[in-house]
Amino acid sequence: MLHARRIALALGSNLGDRAATIEHAIADLRDTPGFVVVDCSPLYVTPPAGGPPQGDYLNGAVLVSTALPARDVLARTQAIERSLGRVRPDPVRWGPRTIDIDILWIEGECIDEPGLEVPHPRLEGRVFALRPLLDVAPDATHPRTGKRYDELPAAHLPMMRA
């Protein structure tokens, strides 16, 4: 049995009622056995990064405390995505989606396995993930290098609150 540790989950939506879908996702995370939702970031309006032309995203992050193994966390977040209308496999890579829930960071854990990489491999280049992570875990460090995420220049770029 693992000890409870902090896990930051990224939330993103750019299809349908984005705010309502994200609120549903947060409610579902709160209702997930084994999860304690510790904090939620503000939501930000962010231009799409990559993929085809598509609408702006709402992005945020949720900090969860849980002893569940990372694989179980992924299974639960993917079940929530499905229940909120996420279609898989994605019809288009990085295309529009009702909801995306990624594991951004797990305190003290590095995972590099097929189908699961933590910290999220694109975290450091994505201001729409980095800023919400720092909102809920300002002291977050890379679990292997110990480097603080708030030292990355991208962490301080201006962002638009929803």
Ligand SMILES: Nc1ncnc2c1ncn2[C@@H]1O[C@H](COP(=O)(O)OP(=O)(O)OP(=O)(O)O)[C@@H](O)[C@H]1O
């Ligand atoms: N840290 C992670 N969080 C969520 N999924 C991950 C992670 N690492 C690997 N994956 C795998 O990536 C697959 C695709 O995930 P997803 O559909 O969220 O990607 P995406 O949002 O389209 O793109 P990106 O990975 O660039 O955010 C998932 O099925 C999952 O197995």
Ligand SMILES: Nc1nc2c(c(=O)[nH]1)N=C(CO)CN2
């Ligand atoms: N602004 C923004 N752009 C994206 C996002 C996202 O959440 N926000 N997610 C992607 C794939 O995960 C690809 N591009």
